[in-house]
Amino acid sequence: NAGVTQTPKFRVLKTGQSMTLLCAQDMNHEYMYWYRQDPGMGLRLIHYSVGEGTTAKGEVPDGYNVSRLKKQNFLLGLESAAPSQTSVYFCASSYSIAGGHRETQYFGPGTRLLVL
Amino acid sequence: GENVEQHPSTLSVQEGDSAVIKCTYSDSASNYFPWYKQELGKGPQLIIDIRSNVGEKKDQRIAVTLNKTAKHFSLHITETQPEDSAVYFCAAVSGGSYIPTFGRGTSLIVHP
Numbered sequence A: 001n002a003g004v005t006q007t008p009k010f011r012v013l014k015t016g017q018s019m020t021l022l023c024a025q026d027m028n029h030e031y032m033y034w035y036r037q038d039p040g041m042g043l044r045l046i047h048y049s050v051g052e053g054t055t056a057k058g059e060v061p062d063g064y065n066v067s068r069l070k071k072q073n074f075l076l077g078l079e080s081a082a083p084s085q086t087s088v089y090f091c092a093s094s095y096s097i098a099g100g101h102r103e104t105q106y107f108g109p110g111t112r113l114l115v116l
Numbered sequence B: 001g002e003n004v005e006q007h008p009s010t011l012s013v014q015e016g017d018s019a020v021i022k023c024t025y026s027d028s029a030s031n032y033f034p035w036y037k038q039e040l041g042k043g044p045q046l047i048i049d050i051r052s053n054v055g056e057k058k059d060q061r062i063a064v065t066l067n068k069t070a071k072h073f074s075l076h077i078t079e080t081q082p083e084d085s086a087v088y089f090c091a092a093v094s095g096g097s098y099i100p101t102f103g104r105g106t107s108l109i110v111h112p
Helices: none
Strands: A004-007 A010-013 A019-025 A031-038 A042-051 A054-057 A065-067 A073-078 A087-094 A111-115 B004-007 B010-014 B019-025 B030-038 B045-051 B056-059 B062-067 B072-077 B086-094 B106-111
Touching: A004 A087, A019 A031, A019 A087, A019 A111, A031 A073, A042 A065, A042 A073, A073 A087, B004 B086, B010 B019, B019 B030, B019 B086, B019 B106, B030 B062, B045 B056, B045 B062, B072 B086
Parallel strands: A010 A111, B010 B106
Antiparallel strands: A004 A019, A019 A073, A031 A042, A031 A087, A042 A054, A065 A073, A087 A111, B004 B019, B019 B072, B030 B045, B030 B086, B056 B062, B062 B072, B086 B106
8 A cells, every 4th residue: 555645745936926736545445634844833724524525624724725525635735826835745544334434644745846 | 732841952961861851731621741852854743642641641751740639740751761762742732622732842962
């Protein structure tokens, strides 16, 4: 299993440009999440999804949109990038089975985004 | 909502020494406390976790302790090795939820 993969690994954008970050997981997990990581700020939740076709806002959702059209994919979109969105973005997934720990998150390798 | 404080932000030790990272949480309903290790250029990975019905859990050189009354939990690493150098995150999950609130991370540096 590849686990959680993210595309692209690194991207440079100009202010106002748009882009989509792709997260894919092959573990059949129900839940998926997008975080951003900034120096000294830890991991902050942007959006999450509890299943195909459902999404919800996290702690810092402004300026981002998400979609979960397929169970294995979770897309994060930036419609008009701003320098404040320069960050490292992590996708994660978790599962829910009888007796399973759905709180345990499995992270992807991250996408480094620089907005000029 | 839940608030998790983590200290110290940076910890430097000599190889073979012990390292302790401490976290406090605010929500008394939190009942699951995972610890993640993030190596340079990689995503965080779960290394150990503890639930509120136990006070301590060990896995080889790492251990986690939980004090529910004081609302704090700690990660203990004994006989540190250079490969333990990484950023460590604590987190707390409130009962009924499944989304962790993370601390801000501790950068552990183990000098050979």
